Amino acid sequence: MADYSSSNYNDFPRGFGNELSPTWRDAIKNDKRQPPEILTNESSEFVGGGKLDPDRYTSYEFHRREVEKLWRRTWQPTCREEEIPNVGDHFVYNVANLSFLIVRTAPDAFKAYWNVCLHRGRQLVDEPGKGATKFRCGYHAWSWNIEGELIFYPGAWDFPDIKPETCSLREVKVGTWAGFVFINPDKNAIELSEHLGSLPQHFERWPLEKRRGLFHVRKTINANWKIAMEAFMESYHVMATHPELIEMSADHAAQLDYWDEGAAHFSRMMNPVGVPSQYFKGGTREHALAVTWAIANDIRHDALTGLPPEITDRSSLAEWRRKQLQEATGADHSSLSDAEILDGIEYWLFPNFLPWFGESFPILYIFRPNADRPDTCYMDVWLTSRVSDTEPRPEAPAIIELGPEDSFQKAVGTLGLVLDQDDFNMPKVQVGLHSWPGDPEGLTLARYQESRIRHFHKVLMGVLNGA
Ligand code: FES
Ligand SMILES: [Fe+2]
Structure with a gap:
């Protein structure tokens, strides 16, 4: 034009x-x-x-282009830090058809994961919650601790190719500014400070x-x-x-x-x-x-x-x-x-x-x-x-x-x-x-x-x- x-x-x-x-x-x-x-x-x-x-x-x-090029790749604010004030408190952030899980893992530390069970793909956590020590999938009970490590999967004898050390929840980048927890799903993304500039x-x-x-x-x-x-x-x-x-x-x-x-x-x-x-x-x-x-x-x-x-x-x-x-x-x-x-x-x-x-x-x-x-x-x-x-x-x-x-x-x-x-x-x-x-x-x-x-x-x- x-x-x-x-x-x-x-x-x-x-x-x-x-x-x-x-x-x-x-x-x-x-x-x-x-x-x-x-x-x-x-x-x-x-x-x-x-x-x-x-x-x-x-x-x-156009919406699909935004999901692929923008929402999967940009820094975005999710929740206020004080919405998840204690260790184990967590927040479910949905944008378009994507879902992420943000959790406070220590008094001053946050992690964020793709909110999906790595067994057969159920959304892992449905709602925000308080004081979790683990995230347990409602479908077949596969469970991860808040650090994202796989700690339980029933019938382990039947999953010879699953090794807990390679089956951690998939992390996305996390940063904080202005009292908000920001995430960026792109693991190769620039740091939040570069996104914020001055x-x-x-x-x-x-x-x-x-x-x-x-x-x-x-x-x-x-x-x-x-x-x-x-x-x-x-x-x-x-x-x-x-x-x-x-x-x-x-x-x-x-x-x-x-x-x-x-x-x-x-x-x-x-x-x-x-x-x-x-x-x-x-x-x-x-x-x-x-x-x-x-x-x-x-x-x-x-x-x-x-x-x-x-x-x-x-x-x-x-x-x-x-x-x-x-x-x-x-x-x-x-x-x-x-x-x-x-x-x-x-x-x-x-x-x-x-x-x-x-x-x-x-x-x-x-x-x-x-x-x-x-x-x-x-x-x-x-x-x-x-x-x-x-x-x-x-x-x-x-x-x-x-x-x-x-x-x-x-x-x-x-x-x-x-x-x-x-x-x-x-x-x-x-x-x-x-x-x-x-x-x-x-x-x-x-x-x-x-x-x-x-x-x-x-x-x-x-x-x-x-x-
Ligand atoms: S889909 Fe989550 S345990 Fe099976
Ligand atoms: Fe207005």
Whole structure:
């Protein structure tokens, strides 16, 4: 498909603001506590144009390519470390039609295996569990210890070619970052550190491993995993999908950045909060600050009467919120800039991990296909909060499983309303894409505001077309 041909594509506008509704870069200018350099460093250039082929979301063949070239070969986050806090605790991670078993083998060590019995191939472990000393197949009782060594197979006399030392569970690579256990099924894969590149430096100031899950929801969505994920990679949809958010967030004015560091690919979006969107008619700074304050206090929009007198700008709002967070968690938030307290800052790590950054919206998302089909996926969502500097990370909350028709809001309250609004579009996009007329030849993406999606597809196609 045709690429854009302008010779000066790197001169394109990066967000559009004015005095009332500034871009992120302008919104932070008067902040008393300035963001660190790691946030103010820009990294964006034109990442390619052209249309997106709808087959990428609907075709079984494309889905199979993803399974073979992506999911069997890439680093992917599975569970939080605190979901398997004790030796023998284990987690079953399924992606597309692949299944893996992750187990804590020592207080500070994890192993992961292909979750398959090496006798006749039953899935070895069906569900996550606690404190196992062995994994016993339900079909004929072959058993392995948590280190993956074969310790029992009935009627050993009848298996002359089985030697326990060559029949260990088949391992996959394991690494940890940000409080997550990552795996890579490809035993020849690069190390996790190479996959992450400099991303961990961005999170040094706001460590995800020092956070607890307040809730963890897993929802099955009747849409391709990329449709679901891409709904969170731009803020261009906010004015139509979340109209109440434009009163306090300049959705049109996000800053977008991308990094390609060898095998490491990640991106970032930063939306100014406490300022109105240009799409909100009659917006004022005072109203935007008041709505931001009300949301932090869980005050209903229609019950909002005004602001405490000490809150007059972004910095005084951030200071008030900093103290509120400190009291609620016992953790020191004094080093965080106003932007890190207020703004919507979201990172993405290839292929499927979206960790938000900062205290405005401390959420984590992971997306993956849930079956051998292109039109269904899992979305995992965590809301997190900082643990105090002296407290160990508590055990993870139980996973709340939601089906395609279930509401996030019913499960987790107010925040779920926004997720329900996003989720409402996803199956309808899937339906629409199956009916794509072929002309135009594909989906159109905004040059800048949807450029993180362009960047993702560029990386994805590089991986799928690779050797
Ligand atoms: S398939 Fe597992 S013991 Fe037979
Ligand atoms: Fe959204």
